[in-house]
Amino acid sequence: MTTQTPEQVDTLPASWYCDPARWPLERAEIFAPSWQLIGHESEMARPGAWIADTIAGYPLLVVRSETGALNGFHNVCRHRAGPIATTRTGQCDGALVCAYHGWRYALDGRLREARDFGAAPGFDPRAFALFPVRVATWRGLVFVCQSPDAAPLADWLAPLDARLGDADWTNLRVALSRTHDLACNWKTYAENYLEGYHVPLIHPGLDAEIESDRYVVTMDGRIAFHDAPRRTPDAIYDGLWAWAWPNLGVNVYRRGLMMERISPMGPHATRLDYLYLTPDGEDVPAETLAMSDQVTAEDKAIVESVQINLAAGLYERGRLSPRHEGGVRAFQGFVAAALGGAG
Ligand code: FES
Numbered sequence: 001m002t003t004q005t006p007e008q009v010d011t012l013p014a015s016w017y018c019d020p021a022r023w024p025l026e027r028a029e030i031f032a033p034s035w036q037l038i039g040h041e042s043e044m045a046r047p048g049a050w051i052a053d054t055i056a057g058y059p060l061l062v063v064r065s066e067t068g069a070l071n072g073f074h075n076v077c078r079h080r081a082g083p084i085a086t087t088r089t090g091q092c093d094g095a096l097v098c099a100y101h102g103w104r105y106a107l108d109g110r111l112r113e114a115r116d117f118g119a120a121p122g123f124d125p126r127a128f129a130l131f132p133v134r135v136a137t138w139r140g141l142v143f144v145c146q147s148p149d150a151a152p153l154a155d156w157l158a159p160l161d162a163r164l165g166d167a168d169w170t171n172l173r174v175a176l177s178r179t180h181d182l183a184c185n186w187k188t189y190a191e192n193y194l195e196g197y198h199v200p201l202i203h204p205g206l207d208a209e210i211e212s213d214r215y216v217v218t219m220d221g222r223i224a225f226h227d228a229p230r231r232t233p234d235a236i237y238d239g240l241w242a243w244a245w246p247n248l249g250v251n252v253y254r255r256g257l258m259m260e261r262i263s264p265m266g267p268h269a270t271r272l273d274y275l276y277l278t279p280d281g282e283d284v285p286a287e288t289l290a291m292s293d294q295v296t297a298e299d300k301a302i303v304e305s306v307q308i309n310l311a312a313g314l315y316e317r318g319r320l321s322p323r324h325e326g327g328v329r330a331f332q333g334f335v336a337a338a339l340g341g342a343g
């Protein structure tokens, strides 16, 4: 790696966005030890209600216990790796039952019954509890983390919490969830999310609402804040845009917000999971959805083109703008640090 001054910062090598061998490293070193948004508390109001999702290839499950606590587990049966929950949300009746052969687990993960297992000398059900993961909530949002050593979620999101101040999210409910599939590496999209440099060329509709030449991205710890003056007082994007390491976008609107999880599906595939939350779950305004769809389609087109070019074998490294791409630079630093600078 060449010596870099603050003014001269190279991008990461193109191979980091293309090499399938990097994928298991990123899963283990970036996604397993980070807090991942899985849903909202209102989606699991009653005991036995669950939310399940596969994030960066890790099947995860959160269930509400009889006492109201949220318990998190790998959504992987200890018998022969069947799935416990087979839908994103659901409600069980006091026990989690594997879909494959029907092993039953208590809501605290203990194996209660290995259905019709037969005589099995030496088989101790106590040794076959579901593998636990950490669960924490923040402003009603439910997060999971597989690392016992990761900092608490509150520390993770502290700069964002400070910026939001006393904004009241207690009446927000999930109004809509949407997914968008992208043919690119997750980092290609994340970096696009972390700069406004491309807005005048890629997003003419958004550019009409904000002063793109005054678009600023500011890092506070591992949170990025986007700020751009609105051209009109009734701009749809009138609120807070932020991003939290490694893969969470936060888009606060005048009424409600949209959480955007950048979900890596493999080395060359990414899914955007959008969770719209509105006061009491009221409908998301049509113009908000239209603008969101338009911006997403525009970003999808450009990041998929960039991905093809990164994989073409011509481009190796580029240069980041100190004025516009400080967020990208920070992100690339976090990635390199997580992977031990492994090139
Ligand atoms: S894999 Fe779960 S009961 Fe067999």
Ligand SMILES: [Fe+2]
Residues within 6 Å of the ligand: 192, 193, 198, 202, 203, 299
């Ligand atoms: Fe964009």
